Amino acid sequence: MDMPKYINLNQARLLLDKMGVNLSDRQIKRAAEPDVHGRRKLPFFIDPSDGKLKIERGSLVRIYNQLQVDAEKNLRE
Numbered sequence: 400m401d402m403p404k405y406i407n408l409n410q411a412r413l414l415l416d417k418m419g420v421n422l423s424d425r426q427i428k429r430a431a432e433p434d435v436h437g438r439r440k441l442p443f444f445i446d447p448s449d450g451k452l453k454i455e456r457g458s459l460v461r462i463y464n465q466l467q468v469d470a471e472k473n474l475r476e
Contacts (some may be wrong), residue, residue: 405446405453414456418463 406414412427422430431443431452441459443452 401457404456406456406459408443408452410456411441411443411454411459414459415463418460420463 408427408431409424412422412424415422415427430440431454433439441454441462443454445451446453
C-alpha cells in the first residue's frame with residue numbers, strides 16, 4: 400500500500416495544472432473554502448501540525464478522474 404502524500408494549496412494547483420486543469424490561486428482557494436454548511440468543494444483539511452490546508456494527492460487525482468468518467472457516461476447517443 401502506498402503511503403498517502405499530503406499537498407498544500409499551491410502544490411494542488413500545480414498538480415492540476417500538469418493535468419491540464421488551469422486554476423488561478425483564487426479559484427483553488429475558493430474550492431478549499433467551506434460553504435455555509437462547512438462543506439468544501441474539494442476534501443481539503445486543516446493540518447493540525449501547521450494549521451495549513453492540505454489534501455491527499457491521490458484523492459485529488461481520483462476526484463478529477465471520476466468526474467471525467469461520469470462525463471463520458473453522460474454523453475448523449
